[in-house]
Amino acid sequence: MPKKINVLNHVLVPQHIVLSREDAIKILKKMGIKKKELPWILASDPAARAVGAKPGDVIMIIRESPTAGKSITFRYVMPG
């Protein structure tokens, strides 16, 4: 049996969370930008696939930051 790898468990991969439509809209409104103005993540990205993100979704990423402790960013899922 081939070993199953979960990329989300890797030390280099921060926590990825797919946002609901409502949450995404709320956050974009707060920042005053459009979806596509966020940094992108490809739909074929291994981490995006692992959390089951579809093109058009917004993923919330919670990074461990050496300067801020925890830092939250968002990426827009691009088809590709």
Next chain:
Amino acid sequence: MTESIAPEELWSLVESYYDVLPEKLRKELYEKILESRLSRKEAIEVIEEAVRRYRASLVDPGEAVGMVAAQSIGEPSTQMTLRTFHYAGVRELNVTLGLPRLIEIVDARKSPSTPIMEIYVTSEIAKDPEKVLEIARKIELTTIENITKSATIDYIESAIILELDPEMMENRGVTIRDVVKAINRIKGKRGRVEVMEENTIVFYTGIEDIPRLKRMYDRVFGLRIRGIKGIKHAIVKPVRDQEGNIIEYMIMTEGSNLQAVLAVEGVDASRTLTNNIVEIMEVLGIEAARSAIIREIKRVLDEHGLDVDIRHIMMVADAMTMTGRVRQVGRHGVAGEKSSVLARAAFEVTIKHLVDATVRGEIDELKGVIENVLIGSKPIPVGTGAVKLRMKYEFPVVEE
């Protein structure tokens, strides 16, 4: 003296700044205030002062952060020795560091000049050097070339005669049976393998055509007996804590193949690393690539004792991973053809760019910095110039 603030109250007080202060600052505030036994009033004052200073130290909108990052990394980099190699704790492995490595990272090359993997094994076997060595052997690529002392072609019998090196075979844990099995994979219908006396294998290819026989000869050499493609060498290395006690054993490799190594039984897929950033992007995703870029740049700078604020490095990594793939920072900035004709013309081959743009009927929106400096418009679109002002003007009523 007034009573010092209760921990629970202080915590909720500090946490009420959730949207303003980053986690690390809130934690530090909480700990420091508690330690100095401040009263409620003092605590509020301290927190408010912290918020004020935090806000004052934020980067202003429109600040040219990329420019500042470029200068902050560029200046110390000039002090690096041009070409340095570093031995990664083990004599046999060397790693490119210093300026060449820095350029390599920022260039987003497909593979680094010295690909290295740090492979950790699962905790059950990490303390047993024998078992770790076993995995290392399984990973290390062994080809027929690695274990052959000499090889000749017998044109009359159209055979390839291999004399194997028993010492090398012992070293890499390979038996003659493995070699025969490997050759059997490519021998074809008319081929036949015979094991002669000690350590000699004769491979009757059944190919009479001489150029084809020669090609087969080369193919036999590169034949994989075991291991993972790309892993040229694997060494077991102890990991020590500060006191020098061995905590566990890990494997360092020359060459890299993250996807395949992670799938190996016994390898800890959550800690195993490579210095090939593009590979990390493909296997673990863009966020992992971002962390890897920061880690690798930091390592190079630390190695030379250069103190660059990590925020600048994070800036570079963010810019490189903006589009969901790793883009290089080249001569034209982060992966890019500039949209402005004038900006491109200002850089190099001026006339060609201008002529081409004319032929295509391009329009310059004058949105960037370079073109605005070029035409001499007063506020260039950076910092204060990045905002446009609108004024509500009430016309004075003129009395007749």
